[in-house]
Amino acid sequence: MAEVLVYVDHVDGAVRKPTLELLTLARRIGDPVAVHLGAGADSAAATLAEYGAVKVLAADAPEFADYLVVPKVDALQAAYEAVSPAAVLVPSSAEGKEIAARLALRIGAGIITDAVDLEAGDSGPVATQSVFAAAFTTRSRVTKGTPVITVKPNSAAPEAAPAAGQVEQLPVTFGEKSTGTKVVSRTPRESTGRPELTEAAIVVSGGRGVNGAENFSVIENLADALGAAVGASRAAVDAGWYPHTHQVGQTGKSVSPQLYIAAGISGAIQHRAGMQTSKTIVAVNKDEEAPIFDLVDYGVVGDLFEVLPKLTEEVKARKG
Amino acid sequence: MSLRIVVCVKYVPDATGDRHFADDLTVDREDVDGLLSELDEYAVEQALQIAEGRRQGGDDAEVTVLTVGPEDAKDALRKALSMGADKAVHVEDDDLHGTDVIGTSLVLAKAVEKTGYDLVVCGMASTDGTMGVLPALLSERLGVPQVTLLSEVSVEDGKVTGRRDGDAATEQLEAALPAVVSVTDQSGEARYPSFKGIMAAKKKPVQSLDLDDLDIDADEVGLGGSWTKVDDAAERPARTAGTIVKDEGEGAKQLAEFLAGQKFI
Ligand SMILES: Cc1cc2nc3c(=O)[nH]c(=O)nc-3n(C[C@H](O)[C@H](O)[C@H](O)COP(=O)(O)OP(=O)(O)OC[C@H]3O[C@@H](n4cnc5c(N)ncnc54)[C@H](O)[C@@H]3O)c2cc1C
Ligand SMILES: Cc1cc2nc3c(=O)[nH]c(=O)nc-3n(C[C@H](O)[C@H](O)[C@H](O)COP(=O)(O)OP(=O)(O)OC[C@H]3O[C@@H](n4cnc5c(N)ncnc54)[C@H](O)[C@@H]3O)c2cc1C
Numbered sequence: 001m002a003e004v005l006v007y008v009d010h011v012d013g014a015v016r017k018p019t020l021e022l023l024t025l026a027r028r029i030g031d032p033v034a035v036h037l038g039a040g041a042d043s044a045a046a047t048l049a050e051y052g053a054v055k056v057l058a059a060d061a062p063e064f065a066d067y068l069v070v071p072k073v074d075a076l077q078a079a080y081e082a083v084s085p086a087a088v089l090v091p092s093s094a095e096g097k098e099i100a101a102r103l104a105l106r107i108g109a110g111i112i113t114d115a116v117d118l119e120a121g122d123s124g125p126v127a128t129q130s131v132f133a134a135a136f137t138t139r140s141r142v143t144k145g146t147p148v149i150t151v152k153p154n155s156a157a158p159e160a161a162p163a164a165g166q167v168e169q170l171p172v173t174f175g176e177k178s179t180g181t182k183v184v185s186r187t188p189r190e191s192t193g194r195p196e197l198t199e200a201a202i203v204v205s206g207g208r209g210v211n212g213a214e215n216f217s218v219i220e221n222l223a224d225a226l227g228a229a230v231g232a233s234r235a236a237v238d239a240g241w242y243p244h245t246h247q248v249g250q251t252g253k254s255v256s257p258q259l260y261i262a263a264g265i266s267g268a269i270q271h272r273a274g275m276q277t278s279k280t281i282v283a284v285n286k287d288e289e290a291p292i293f294d295l296v297d298y299g300v301v302g303d304l305f306e307v308l309p310k311l312t313e314e315v316k317a318r319k320g
Numbered sequence: 321m322s323l324r325i326v327v328c329v330k331y332v333p334d335a336t337g338d339r340h341f342a343d344d345l346t347v348d349r350e351d352v353d354g355l356l357s358e359l360d361e362y363a364v365e366q367a368l369q370i371a372e373g374r375r376q377g378g379d380d381a382e383v384t385v386l387t388v389g390p391e392d393a394k395d396a397l398r399k400a401l402s403m404g405a406d407k408a409v410h411v412e413d414d415d416l417h418g419t420d421v422i423g424t425s426l427v428l429a430k431a432v433e434k435t436g437y438d439l440v441v442c443g444m445a446s447t448d449g450t451m452g453v454l455p456a457l458l459s460e461r462l463g464v465p466q467v468t469l470l471s472e473v474s475v476e477d478g479k480v481t482g483r484r485d486g487d488a489a490t491e492q493l494e495a496a497l498p499a500v501v502s503v504t505d506q507s508g509e510a511r512y513p514s515f516k517g518i519m520a521a522k523k524k525p526v527q528s529l530d531l532d533d534l535d536i537d538a539d540e541v542g543l544g545g546s547w548t549k550v551d552d553a554a555e556r557p558a559r560t561a562g563t564i565v566k567d568e569g570e571g572a573k574q575l576a577e578f579l580a581g582q583k584f585i
Contacts, residue, residue: 011488068484068493069456069466093487094452094469101421101453102460110422110547113451126551132339132448137554144547180465181499184481184492202584226584244485244506250335250447251359251505259584269335273450280582281559282575288566295559298578302567310572318576318585 002030002086003055005079007099008048009091013040015047017199018091020158022151023051025118027161029125030086033057034165035079037072038064041167049165051158057082057170068181069095073102075172080107082170085146087125089118092150100150109145116155116256116277125149133250133269134276153198154256189245197229197246202259203278205231205248206241207271209264209285209304213241218308219263225315231255231275233265249274263304267292284308322380323475326409326437327367328428328458329360329385329400331393332448339448344543345550346418347448349390356396360443361403361510366503367441368404368511370475382406384435388416388427394526401521402513409435413530418543421449425457427541430534432462439480442502444469455502465495471506 004026009016019034026032034053036044041058048056057079063071076099080088090100092114104111115127121141127149129138142148197203204226206219216230223230232242234249248255250273260278265271267283267290275281276295283292288301300307333339337352364385371381385400387393388411397408411431419427432440440462445452452469459466467473470482470493480499484491485506513521531538539545565574579585 068468068491073460095486097451097453098456098466098468101451101456104547105422105425105457105460110420111453112548113453130556131450131553133335135339135556136341137556138341138345138550139552140548140550142547143549177463177465181467181493181495184494186489186491188489189487245487250450251444259579259582276556280584281562282578284571284575288564293562293564295562296564297559297562298575299562299564300567300571300575301564302571307567307572307575311575314572314576315579315585318580 003033003083004030005076005083005085005088006032006034006053007076007088007090007096008034008036008044009093009096010036010038010040010044012038013043015044016196017158018151018153020047020051021153021156022089022091023048023053024156024159025151026089027052028118029120033083033085035076035170037075045165045167049163050160052161052163053165054163056165056167058167059170059172061172063174063178065186066183067179068183069098069102070178070180071174072099073106074174074178075170076103077106078172079170080146087147087149090148090150092152097150100148104145104148107145109148110142111148112140112142113150115149115151118149118151130277133273152254152256194223195227195229197231197253198255200229200255200257202226202228203231203248203255203257204228204261204263205233205265206236206263207233207265208235208239210236210241211264216242218305222261222308222312222315225312225319233271262292263308265292266290267295322382323371323374323439324437325367325371325381325383325439325441326432326435327363327383327385327400327405327441328454329364329387329396330357330443330446331355331387331389331396332357332446335447340555341553344418345553346543349392354392354395356399357443357447359445359447359505362503362505362507363441363443364400364403364405365510366473366507370439370473384409386428386431386435387411388424388431397526398521399513401524402518403511404517407524408526409529410526411529411534415531415538415542418546419541420546420548421451421453421457422547423541423545425454425461427534427536428454429458429461430536431529432458434529434534438497439475440500442500444502444504455500459500462500465499467493467495467499468502470501470503473501473503473507
């Protein structure tokens, strides 16, 4: 069977969930070969193998952390040349998309970004994209070269499919352009202890209706009772009530959880762009005319400061 | 030495309009008003600020706005000129219809080279294609560093520096000019064109280029030259109307029932 390269998104060898989804999708097309750059390949390998990686190509070098994007492109290209895969799959993070695009150009291949599903087809993999703020669904193919496709988080349920997953060292020669952009300093984001926004099964988001940074505890308390991640509208972020890393929408994160709860959010098109593909949508808004109610499976017209605390208590009580 | 800044701006269908696809599965531009992609206003703003900073320091700078797009894309250029850019370049050619991102990056790279540049400034993503990869592709094609997705940017002593707020970390980046940067919507509100700016824009030069001018063959671009193909596009079925209740004291309980019924609690 043909091999499919899967670019591994990880933190020091802790594999992030979207990579497991990619391995699952890759198996529809061929045998997944994982590409692991940076420290921790040996600890990552067990997880990668469990989810179907037949092989793990690993490279570690200071360049990956010291310079932006290009060293990783050099390495992924080396893996591409070593394997001659049927497709290259990369998680749709901001950096993942940049790496994928540069690789595509180098290998003379077309690129599709932000796929939400992937199937094998007669003339190569068929990618489903959700476009125009999720108002349309398109199906596309790469028609030249080895398809390079970036896939959004929550596009598939990871399925275990144990394979060999042997670690092999990948020799990488860095090009002269690889040191063009220096990473002078890096401040890791502090963990909130809550699930990652893009990976969470449940997201609770607050908007302008939350009316102040101090009131966001109402959102956080419900999120914690549900084991959910916390999101925010741009209005809430721009007001300085919640960090930008939590913004949901066109210029924030795009989420596709099992359950999305919007509180005090009107439902502007740019917000919808980031949450409309959620499986179940719930809104609490005091304006019954708010456009968010057009999207919901369940809506409560009411004051979020009344509804959310009571709901939090209900959830805690039912969960025991 | 004058600092030559080229800002790439895209003309897009209004996101608040009823966007859809034409029969050939390209973006329908007939039924929805077009405008300068709102996210590219941030790029224009940062370019203008960098240029103004240079001029205040006694140096020179020139801001050129560049678009690849149909006839009406001139509107986007006009808007950027009225914000304060000095001149504009419009790449327009019927053969460009349906070009994918690889083709667009070829055209932009050739046009940037022809214009002459020390710094290319892009938006973080367009509001229609939303791929967010064009700046990286431009960097690859031009063979200059990419300093992308910046929420803060400055240019000094032949270097560009900036802050990139990533998923896992905030990074401080640095590269020598020439370079390609992209800026996010966190980089600072874009200015509104003043009346004076709008009047002045009418007299600013807009250069038109076609594929011949850029030494690009028609078969390298357009729908035919694309390395990707859209097979079909379907409107997402409207979500089935949900249950909406008015909170009269029981709203939270009712919602909890619903969530329990769906096995969320
Ligand atoms: C280029 C561009 C990109 C953008 N990107 C994004 C993006 O990524 N994400 C994003 O979210 N937006 C984005 N926006 C902004 C977007 O257009 C909206 O302005 C924004 O989403 C509004 O946020 P909101 O719903 O919280 O605020 P509002 O629209 O002001 O809505 C607040 C809602 O809260 C309700 N409310 C008030 N008080 C209460 C209460 N006590 N209880 C219950 N309900 C209450 C009100 O009825 C109202 O419906 C973007 C805009 C542009 C132009
Ligand atoms: C819904 C949709 C999905 C698409 N999916 C794909 C796909 O998967 N693969 C593919 O190859 N093509 C795709 N395309 C085509 C692609 O969007 C266009 O080729 C486009 O010109 C470049 O991509 P972008 O708009 O996403 O740019 P982005 O990478 O999002 O743009 C980033 C920045 O580049 C600059 N820029 C982008 N386009 C122009 C321009 N025309 N003129 C000047 N500056 C510009 C701007 O500064 C912009 O802020 C898609 C188009 C649409 C409408």
